Amino acid sequence: MLSPAVDVALIGAVVVITLAVVAVLGFRMSRSHRDLGSDADRATYATLHTVALASEHLRSGLTPAGASRASRHLRGLLRCQALLITDASGILAWDGTQGPPANILQLAQEVLASGRTQIFRRPRLAAIGLEDDRMAEAVIAPITVNGRVVGTVGAFASSVSAGLVRATNEVGGWIATQVELAELDSSRTQLMEAEVRALRAQISPHFIYNSLNAIASFINTDPERARELVVEFADFTRYSFRRHGDFTTVAEELKAIDRYLLLERARFGDRLKVSLRIGPEVLSTVIPFLSLQPLVENAVRHGLDSSTGTGNITITAHDAGAYAEVTVEDDGVGMDPERLRAVLAGHVDGVHVGLRNVDSRLRQVYGDKHGLIIDTAPGAGTLITLRIPKSQPDHQA
Incomplete structure (x- = not known):
C-alpha cells in the first residue's frame, strides 16, 4: 500500500496532466474558432449560405414547389416562428410550427392592394383565427417586379421589431430579384425560339422554291432521280421544321446539310x-x-x-x-x-x-x-x- 504522501503526489500529478490537456484542447479550439473569423464574419457567411440555398429553388420564379422549399431557408434567415409566401392569387408556401389560418390570405391581399409593407398585431391576427402567443404579430412585405406587385412575404413572431421589418423588406426585394432573373431566362428562351423560327422562315421561301423547281426538272427526264430528291427534300424539311428540342448534335446537323447539298447539286450540277x-x-x-x-x-x-x-x-x-x-x-x-x-x-x-x-x-x-x-x-x-x-x-x- 502506498503512503498517503505518495497518494497525494499521484493525485496532484493527475490533476496537473488533466489541466494541461484541457488547456491544450482549449487553445486548439479557440484557435480553430478564430480561423473561422470574427462573429460578424461567421454571421455573414451563414447569411450568404442560406440565401444561396434558397435561390436554387426560385430559379423558375414564384412557383408553389420552389417557394415551399425556399421558405424553409428564409424562415431561418428571419428567425421567425412562421413564414408566408404568396403570389397575386393565393398561398404558395407556409413554413411554421402549425398550418396557416384559413383566412391568412386576407392580410396578404391588403398588402397586394396597397403595395406597401404592413404590420399586423394581435387583435387583427386573432380575427383571422391566429391566437398563438408565439405568433402574436406579423409583418408582410410586397414582392414588386418591374413596378408590379406579384406577391408577398410575411414573417410571424411574438413581436415585430424594427429589425424584423427591415429584414422582411430585404427578403421581399431579394425574392423580386430572383423572379426578375427567372423572367429574363424565360425571355431569353423565347428569343432563341423566335430566332429558330426566323431561320426556318429564311429556309422556306428561298430554298423550298428552288428545290421544287429542281425536282420538277427531273420528272420527265429522270423520274427515279426526281423520286429520290423528293424523299431527300421531305427528310430535310422534316428536320428543319421539327418542333422538339433546341439542341441537336454535329452528326444530325451534318446529315441535314448532306440532304440540303444533294438538293442544291440537283440545281447547280x-x-x-x-x-x-x-x-x-x-x-x-x-x-x-x-x-x-x-x-x-x-x-x-x-x-x-x-x-x-x-x-x-x-x-x-x-x-x-x-x-x-x-x-x-x-x-x-x-x-x-x-x-x-x-x-x-x-x-x-x-x-x-x-x-x-x-x-x-x-x-x-x-x-x-x-x-x-x-x-x-x-x-x-x-x-x-x-x-x-x-x-x-x-x-x-
Whole structure:
C-alpha cells in the first residue's frame, strides 16, 4: 500500500496532466474558432449560405414547389416562428410550427392592394383565427417586379421589431430579384425560339422554291432521280421544321446539310464542289439546332448564286481541346467587313440574317466569346468558324 504522501503526489500529478490537456484542447479550439473569423464574419457567411440555398429553388420564379422549399431557408434567415409566401392569387408556401389560418390570405391581399409593407398585431391576427402567443404579430412585405406587385412575404413572431421589418423588406426585394432573373431566362428562351423560327422562315421561301423547281426538272427526264430528291427534300424539311428540342448534335446537323447539298447539286450540277473533312470524335458534340445549315446555305448563295463559275465549299469539324471547331469556307464573292459587322450587330437588314441569328444564339447560349468568327473581304470568299464547348451538361440533344 502506498503512503498517503505518495497518494497525494499521484493525485496532484493527475490533476496537473488533466489541466494541461484541457488547456491544450482549449487553445486548439479557440484557435480553430478564430480561423473561422470574427462573429460578424461567421454571421455573414451563414447569411450568404442560406440565401444561396434558397435561390436554387426560385430559379423558375414564384412557383408553389420552389417557394415551399425556399421558405424553409428564409424562415431561418428571419428567425421567425412562421413564414408566408404568396403570389397575386393565393398561398404558395407556409413554413411554421402549425398550418396557416384559413383566412391568412386576407392580410396578404391588403398588402397586394396597397403595395406597401404592413404590420399586423394581435387583435387583427386573432380575427383571422391566429391566437398563438408565439405568433402574436406579423409583418408582410410586397414582392414588386418591374413596378408590379406579384406577391408577398410575411414573417410571424411574438413581436415585430424594427429589425424584423427591415429584414422582411430585404427578403421581399431579394425574392423580386430572383423572379426578375427567372423572367429574363424565360425571355431569353423565347428569343432563341423566335430566332429558330426566323431561320426556318429564311429556309422556306428561298430554298423550298428552288428545290421544287429542281425536282420538277427531273420528272420527265429522270423520274427515279426526281423520286429520290423528293424523299431527300421531305427528310430535310422534316428536320428543319421539327418542333422538339433546341439542341441537336454535329452528326444530325451534318446529315441535314448532306440532304440540303444533294438538293442544291440537283440545281447547280457540277458547278457546286463540296469537300468534307470531319473528325469522328466531334460528331456527338451538342450544338444549337440549325446552327450549321444556315452557314452552308450562306456559302452556297454567296458562292454560286451571284456567279456563273464553279463554287467550292469546304466544311471541316475537328477536336480543339475543350472545344469542337467547325468551319465553313467558300471561294465566292465575299463580304465587306464593315457591312458584316453592322449586320451582326442588327443595324442592317438583308440577306445575311441567317448569320446574325446563328451568331446571336451562340452568344446567348455560350457567352459573348463564342459568337461566329468570320474572315471575309470582297472577292476573297468567306471563312466562318464556330467553337462549341464539348462538355454541356445542361444541354441535351
